[in-house]
Amino acid sequence: MRKAITGHRAIAEAMRQIEPDVVAVYPITPQSEIAEYYADYVHNGLVRTELVPVESEHSALSACIGAAAAGGRVMTATASQGLALMVEVLYIAAGLRLPIVMALANRSLSAPINIHCDHSDAYLARDSGAVQIFCENAQEAYDYTLMAQRIAEDMHVRLPVIVNLDGFTLTHTVQPVDLLADEVAKKFVGECKQFSPLLDVDHPVTWGPFAMPDYYFELKRAQQAGMEAVPDVFRNVQEEFSKISGRQYVGFFDAYKLADAEYAMVVLGSTAGTAKVAVDELRARGMKVGLLKPWLWRPFPAKEIADALKNTRAVAVLDRAFSFGTMGVLFEDVASALYPLERRPVLANYIYGLGGRDTPVPELVRVFEELPKIRKTEWALRYIGLRE
Amino acid sequence: MPSIKVLAEREERGARFTGGHTLCAGCAEPMAVRTVLNAIEDPVVAASATGCLEVASSRFPGTAWNVPWIHVAFENAAAAISGVEAAYKALRKKGLIARRIRFVVFAGDGGTHDIGLQALSGALERGHDFLYVCLNNEAYMNTGVQRSSATPKCAAATTAPYGEAIPGKPQERKDLTEIVTAHGIPYVAQAAVSNLIDLANKVERAMRYEGPKFINVLTPCPLGWRTPRDSAVQQAKLAVETCYWPLYEVIEGRYKINYKPKEKVPIEEWLKTQGRFRHLFRDPRGKELIAQIQAEVDRRWELLLQKEKCFGGGE
Numbered sequence: 001m002r003k004a005i006t007g008h009r010a011i012a013e014a015m016r017q018i019e020p021d022v023v024a025v026y027p028i029t030p031q032s033e034i035a036e037y038y039a040d041y042v043h044n045g046l047v048r049t050e051l052v053p054v055e056s057e058h059s060a061l062s063a064c065i066g067a068a069a070a071g072g073r074v075m076t077a078t079a080s081q082g083l084a085l086m087v088e089v090l091y092i093a094a095g096l097r098l099p100i101v102m103a104l105a106n107r108s109l110s111a112p113i114n115i116h117c118d119h120s121d122a123y124l125a126r127d128s129g130a131v132q133i134f135c136e137n138a139q140e141a142y143d144y145t146l147m148a149q150r151i152a153e154d155m156h157v158r159l160p161v162i163v164n165l166d167g168f169t170l171t172h173t174v175q176p177v178d179l180l181a182d183e184v185a186k187k188f189v190g191e192c193k194q195f196s197p198l199l200d201v202d203h204p205v206t207w208g209p210f211a212m213p214d215y216y217f218e219l220k221r222a223q224q225a226g227m228e229a230v231p232d233v234f235r236n237v238q239e240e241f242s243k244i245s246g247r248q249y250v251g252f253f254d255a256y257k258l259a260d261a262e263y264a265m266v267v268l269g270s271t272a273g274t275a276k277v278a279v280d281e282l283r284a285r286g287m288k289v290g291l292l293k294p295w296l297w298r299p300f301p302a303k304e305i306a307d308a309l310k311n312t313r314a315v316a317v318l319d320r321a322f323s324f325g326t327m328g329v330l331f332e333d334v335a336s337a338l339y340p341l342e343r344r345p346v347l348a349n350y351i352y353g354l355g356g357r358d359t360p361v362p363e364l365v366r367v368f369e370e371l372p373k374i375r376k377t378e379w380a381l382r383y384i385g386l387r388e
Numbered sequence: 389m390p391s392i393k394v395l396a397e398r399e400e401r402g403a404r405f406t407g408g409h410t411l412c413a414g415c416a417e418p419m420a421v422r423t424v425l426n427a428i429e430d431p432v433v434a435a436s437a438t439g440c441l442e443v444a445s446s447r448f449p450g451t452a453w454n455v456p457w458i459h460v461a462f463e464n465a466a467a468a469i470s471g472v473e474a475a476y477k478a479l480r481k482k483g484l485i486a487r488r489i490r491f492v493v494f495a496g497d498g499g500t501h502d503i504g505l506q507a508l509s510g511a512l513e514r515g516h517d518f519l520y521v522c523l524n525n526e527a528y529m530n531t532g533v534q535r536s537s538a539t540p541k542c543a544a545a546t547t548a549p550y551g552e553a554i555p556g557k558p559q560e561r562k563d564l565t566e567i568v569t570a571h572g573i574p575y576v577a578q579a580a581v582s583n584l585i586d587l588a589n590k591v592e593r594a595m596r597y598e599g600p601k602f603i604n605v606l607t608p609c610p611l612g613w614r615t616p617r618d619s620a621v622q623q624a625k626l627a628v629e630t631c632y633w634p635l636y637e638v639i640e641g642r643y644k645i646n647y648k649p650k651e652k653v654p655i656e657e658w659l660k661t662q663g664r665f666r667h668l669f670r671d672p673r674g675k676e677l678i679a680q681i682q683a684e685v686d687r688r689w690e691l692l693l694q695k696e697k698c699f700g701g702g703e
Binding site: 021022024048049050052053054055056058059060062063064065066067068069070071072074088089092096198199200201204205206207208209210211212215219 | 433468
C-alpha cells in the first residue's frame, strides 16, 4: 500500500507492525514524532506494547537492556545528544549481545547546539559494537527497520542495530512509501527468539557479570564474532525481504551507475539521492561517473567496497562530520578498504552538510568535475558549501 | 510476618544468594541481601548497580546469584529493572508468563543518592512494580571510601579527608528516604542490619503493595568506617539507639516509627567508635563539630516525630 508519509511515520509504521513488547523512549528533536506516533498507537490500543516513557535517553536504553535481557522484543529511537547520553549503555547493550533496534534521526552534536542533520551522532557510536545501517529515503528507513529486527535477533548476531535516517531531510519530509500489509510484515519479522531470559526464573542466569583480565578478552572476541556474522545474515535477510516486498535490496551498498564509472562518489544517507541527480547530469554530458551509497556501515563491508571501486580513477568520499584532528571517518574506512589493492584509485575527502547545511546538486557536480584534476591522494580535507 | 525460622527454612530450601562471593569479611551487605530475598516468597529477578555487591558476586565465570540477576551500569539499576518489569507485563499480557514474579534492586548509596538518583526518581514516578533496596554504607566503598552525598558530616573519606583546613566532609548527608517519600509511592522504609527481623517484616509488608517500594538499609562497612571487622551489626545498632538512623516506615503517606529508644544515646558514643571520626576527638574544633552533629541528629529526629504525629496512623 503506497502512502505519502514522513520518515517518522514510516519508522513508526514499521514499529507498529513489529509490535515490540517494550518501547522505552525519550523525546528529542528531530526524533520526537516517532515517540509521539508510537504513544498514539499504544494509547489507542493498536499495539500491546508496554511503553516506558523514561526520564532520559540513558534510561531509555537501560530499560531496553533490561527488557531485552528479560526476554522481550524491544525498540527505541533517538538523535544527537540523546545518542550521546546513551553511548555508555550502547556499548553495554552490544557487550551483553542484546538485540535492540533503534532509529537514529541523525542530528549534529553540540556545541554549538543545532537541531539539523549531520552524522556526528552516528560517528560517535562507531565503535560501540552496534550494527549501523544508513538510509537514503523514507522507503529505505521503513524497509530497513523491518530488516534490522531480523538481523538484530539472529542468533549468530544478537547485537543492537541502529537505523540511521537524516534528521528533518528524511524525518520531516513527506515521501511516497510502500508499506507491506501488516500480516506480511509480521510474518517476515516473526516471533522474538529468547536467549536465557531473566524471566525464566526456573533457570536463573547472571547477566552483566564482572570479567577480569582472565576472561574479558575472550568475551570481547566473541562479540567481534557476532559482528563478523552480520554480512551473511544481512544478505539473507535482504534476499527474503526483496521477495516479499518486490523491492530489490542486494548487497551492502547501493551502486548507482558504478559498473563502468571512472569517477565515483561515496556518501551516506539522503545526500546519495542528490548525488544520483548529479551523476545523471554528468552522464548526460558524457562523464563516466557513479555513486556508492553504503547501506551497511558497521560492520564495514571493506572487501566488497574495494571491489566495487577498484576500476575507478578517483573517488570522492564525503563525510558529514569531522573526526577532529584526522580525516573523515568514512574516508578512512574507504582508504583502509582500498589499501590491499595493488592499483588504487586517487581518493579525496570532502566534509559537507554540517549542522544541516544544504548540499544541492551543483555542489556535487562540482565535486565530480574536480576529481579528474586531483593527481594524488592527499591527507587534506576539502569542504563543500563552506564559507572560508 | 516471616520469623527467623521461616527465613532459615527458605535459606535451607535453596539459597538465593549463595556463598562464594568475595565481599570482605564482616561486610554487612550479604546479611541484608539474604534477608530481603528470603522475605519474599514469590520468584524474584534481581538487579544491581555497579558497586561492592556487584563486583564481589558476579565475577565471570562464577556467580553468587541463584536468582536471575542483571547488572548494567552504575547509574541505571532502576531504569534496567523498569525494562525487566515492563517486559514481564508485556509477556504476561500475551499469556506467555503465568507466575507472579517480583523485582528487586540492590544498589549502594553512591548508586542511589548520587549517580542513580535520576533513574530512581524516574522509575518511582512511572510506578513500576518493584522493590528498591539501598545498601547504604555511607561512601563509595567499592572504589576506596570516597565521599558520597550519604556520607555524614565530618566523616573522613578519601575525597574528603581530615585536614588542617577542612576536617572531613563539610556537608550534611542527603536524606534520601524523605526524597523518595516525596514521590508519593506506596511504601518507604528505613532499616538496619542490626534488626534483620524488622528488615524482613518491612520487605514482607512492602511486597503487599503494587508499585514502587523503597527501603534504605544501613549496612555499616567496617573497612570504610574504620571499625573492627566484627562490628557492623553493633555499629548499626548504635546508629539506631542514637536516633542517627531511625527505623521507620511511610506506608501510603502514613509515618510510623518502628523503634523509639527509651533514652537517646549521645551521638558522641557512636562517633568515638569509628576511625572515620577519630579526628573529632583530637582536633581542637572537635567539640564544636560534635555538638553540631548532635544538633542535626536531634533536629532530624524531632522532625520525624512531628511527621509521625501529623501524618501517622498507618497500619
